[in-house]
Amino acid sequence: MKLITRNTDYALRALCYMSKQEGLVTVGQLVQKLDVPRPFMRKILQQLNKDKILESYKGQGGGFKLKISPKKIYMVEIMRVFQGPVGLNGCFLKKDVCPNKGKCVLRKKIRSIEEGMLEQLREITVASLVQH
């Protein structure tokens, strides 16, 4: 079971890197630094741009930079962008099939696990990842 996919992973790498750079960062730089396939990296940055996490500048001398402070870039948000809403997605059993009385125990337990997970996840930001 994967918590994060490569999309998310690469995106976080890129964001961490960019949070330590002053000016613009190009795809080329990131590809070099992070050893990620170039077109894939592009796609990811373009997506982050669409989602207003980065801003981009075209043309020669262009590149990307963070649009918002690393403190405000939440990992859950990045996950949401690349993996859809974060959660544990219930189960396939419906209440009528489930343990007697229509009260679904498993569902509740999954919710609870999910809550615990989210609680911890929500505290992770790019800033929190970068500080040694």
Next chain:
Amino acid sequence: MKLITRNTDYALRALCYMSKQEGLVTVGQLVQKLDVPRPFMRKILQQLNKDKILESYKGQGGGFKLKISPKKIYMVEIMRVFQGPVGLNGCFLKKDVCPNKGKCVLRKKIRSIEEGMLEQLREITVASLVQH
């Protein structure tokens, strides 16, 4: 993100049902009760048999029954059978790429989330799912 797959889900349904039955249960019965595709259910039960969670009896009048007490059938174990080892599978970033100093923050955080999850998961048994 899915915590459990259909395999696991159907398996749990079947186990819950069987924990309430005295004698042998056939695939036919389960298919009827739980509305699951027959060959898929078979495959699942055969797997549970291989993993010593069920025992099986061939021939006319045959079927399956629990091999161990519902109290000792842990959900994590069922997940492991059908989904592989339960965990959050780290990330793809390696320490050298990761946040400075080689200390990988994200990795630790994921571990921590995983621990919380496992702690709760490990308490769930078939028995705990069945008791209203």
Next chain:
DNA sequence: TGTTAATGATACCATATTAGTATCATTTGT
């Protein structure tokens, strides 16, 4: 002792998701 109703084993197929490529268009500094 042959038929039938069950599981065992295994190979195959379909669909969805993830991961990644390829291409062409647009912008901008020199």
Next chain:
DNA sequence: ACAAATGATACTAATATGGTATCATTAACA
């Protein structure tokens, strides 16, 4: 004009998931 960057979008490949199909084996029972 050209080169160096991103924007948009369509396509392909690999993997995981969710099943089917088939034949072999076993055992009750008429």
